[in-house]
Amino acid sequence: MSKDFDKYKAVVIGGSAGSFALVLKVLSNLDKQFSIPIIICMHRLKHVRSGLVESLRMKSKLPIIEPADKQKIEAGNVYLAPSNYHMFVEFDGTISLSIEELNNQSRPSIDYTLSSASVAFRDRCIGIILTGANKDGAKGLKDIADKKGFTIVQDPLTAEVDTMPKSALRLMTPDLILSPDGIIDFLNKLV
Amino acid sequence: MEIKTFLEKLSERTPYNFCDYSDNSIYRRIQKMQDDYRMTLEQMLGKVGEDPSFINKLVDDITVNTTELFRDPDVWSFLYDRLYPQLQKKNKLTFWHAGCSSGQEVYTNMILMHQLGVLDKCRIIGTDINVNMLQKARAGVYAKSFNSSYRNNFDEVMHRIGSKSRFEDYFDIDEANDTISVKDFLKKEPKFYQYDLVTNRLPFAYKVDVVFFRNVMIYFKENLQIKVINTLTERMYQGGSLVLGKREMLPLTFKGRYVKDGMYYTKL
Numbered sequence: 257m258s259k260d261f262d263k264y265k266a267v268v269i270g271g272s273a274g275s276f277a278l279v280l281k282v283l284s285n286l287d288k289q290f291s292i293p294i295i296i297c298m299h300r301l302k303h304v305r306s307g308l309v310e311s312l313r314m315k316s317k318l319p320i321i322e323p324a325d326k327q328k329i330e331a332g333n334v335y336l337a338p339s340n341y342h343m344f345v346e347f348d349g350t351i352s353l354s355i356e357e358l359n360n361q362s363r364p365s366i367d368y369t370l371s372s373a374s375v376a377f378r379d380r381c382i383g384i385i386l387t388g389a390n391k392d393g394a395k396g397l398k399d400i401a402d403k404k405g406f407t408i409v410q411d412p413l414t415a416e417v418d419t420m421p422k423s424a425l426r427l428m429t430p431d432l433i434l435s436p437d438g439i440i441d442f443l444n445k446l447v
Numbered sequence: 448m449e450i451k452t453f454l455e456k457l458s459e460r461t462p463y464n465f466c467d468y469s470d471n472s473i474y475r476r477i478q479k480m481q482d483d484y485r486m487t488l489e490q491m492l493g494k495v496g497e498d499p500s501f502i503n504k505l506v507d508d509i510t511v512n513t514t515e516l517f518r519d520p521d522v523w524s525f526l527y528d529r530l531y532p533q534l535q536k537k538n539k540l541t542f543w544h545a546g547c548s549s550g551q552e553v554y555t556n557m558i559l560m561h562q563l564g565v566l567d568k569c570r571i572i573g574t575d576i577n578v579n580m581l582q583k584a585r586a587g588v589y590a591k592s593f594n595s596s597y598r599n600n601f602d603e604v605m606h607r608i609g610s611k612s613r614f615e616d617y618f619d620i621d622e623a624n625d626t627i628s629v630k631d632f633l634k635k636e637p638k639f640y641q642y643d644l645v646t647n648r649l650p651f652a653y654k655v656d657v658v659f660f661r662n663v664m665i666y667f668k669e670n671l672q673i674k675v676i677n678t679l680t681e682r683m684y685q686g687g688s689l690v691l692g693k694r695e696m697l698p699l700t701f702k703g704r705y706v707k708d709g710m711y712y713t714k715l
Binding site: 346352 | 666
């Protein structure tokens with residue numbers, strides 16, 4: 257691979273239906289030394305709002321943070337969009353939150369998180385779209401690609417629900433299409 | 448024209464000052480306005496000069512007006528268990544919802560006061576920058592299907608506080624028009640005033656026991672956050688409480704003596 261991986265300032269991940277188990281798997285298999293901040297925007301079912309962070313914390317080797325508004329993004333941490341808030345990355349490397357209208361029937365909206373990261377980190381951003389039953393995230397991943405960031409889409413054949421990866425593939429051509437294990441390998445090689 | 452210049456000119460020509468709203472949010476909203484109206488920033492400024500009613504539209508679009516009944520059930524049940532028992536004994540209770548939008552949380556809190564049997568001694572004030580939202584708040588009528596999570600949130604809070612009350616005790620449901628309306632006995636108490644936290648003088652003279660300021664300052668830069676929180680807390684009794692949004696914190700550079708108990712801050 258020709259890209260220089262030292263330069264990346266964040267890995268931004270979006271997923272919906274089926275993505276929770278996958279995110280759990282990725283976080284439990286990441287190298288402890290993984291220091292690039294990971295920013296995750298996952299749709300949550302309204303009736304299972306609680307328990308998600310706790311489950312991730314039990315399995316993840318990296319600290320899981322549900323950020324407060326204006327919290328600074330720091331190396332070695334995983335930031336998870338809080339339930340019922342949109343989550344954005346700001347120019348100054350902080351997180352901002354909003355309760356504004358749903359986007360793609362979703363709050364948090366993956367497009368919002370990914371697009372704001374593309375503006376803040378430009379070509380120093382890695383974007384990943386996982387399984388999901390919604391097109392949210394496709395446009396955001398395209399924004400990262402347009403800013404010359406590195407983009408990955410989960411192979412739809414390996415996705416529990418393939419709407420989200422397929423929507424992304426319709427809109428743009430990612431640098432890589434990977435299976436869940438491929439995504440884990442890829443990330444661990446960045447360390 | 449840059450958005451920054453647009454906001455400066457807008458603050459000179461209208462009563463509204465959005466210069467210290469946080470960048471990402473306001474840039475995105477203004478971008479959306481330009482797309483929706485197919486107008487440049489210059490054209491929008493021109494229209495403000497010609498047509499004063501366009502100002503209200505701009506305020507509508509720039510400000511975030513989303514609110515929900517019983518948003519964050521765990522916050523409300525926490526207040527019910529931990530904060531309200533201390534307040535119950537007082538002869539008069541004053542609540543101020545700053546940035547109340549269409550009023551759902553005003554009514555949420557009143558329902559809890561009714562549950563405690565102290566609604567009669569409550570004074571309830573809601574303020575917002577947006578006159579259109581205040582009209583909705585006074586009317587207390589909300590779209591039903593759009594807000595389908597209301598009932599779940601209501602039931603969850605009632606379950607948490609051990610109450611058997613039903614949604615229908617507080618709301619009239621109109622299936623044909625797809626609305627829910629707050630019952631009259633709740634609607635008669637709250638006073639709603641237009642008030643811009645950034646520029647105006649306060650429209651009431653009372654001291655306040657609890658200030659709700661939820662999910663408003665996420666749209667402000669830190670300097671404005673501090674200024675506004677100072678204004679809010681000046682009106683609080685000593686020992687009064689400030690309730691922020693679930694993922695909001697007092698800015699680190701804020702100077703004031705407060706102690707945080709879970710979901711709220713108390714003024715020492």
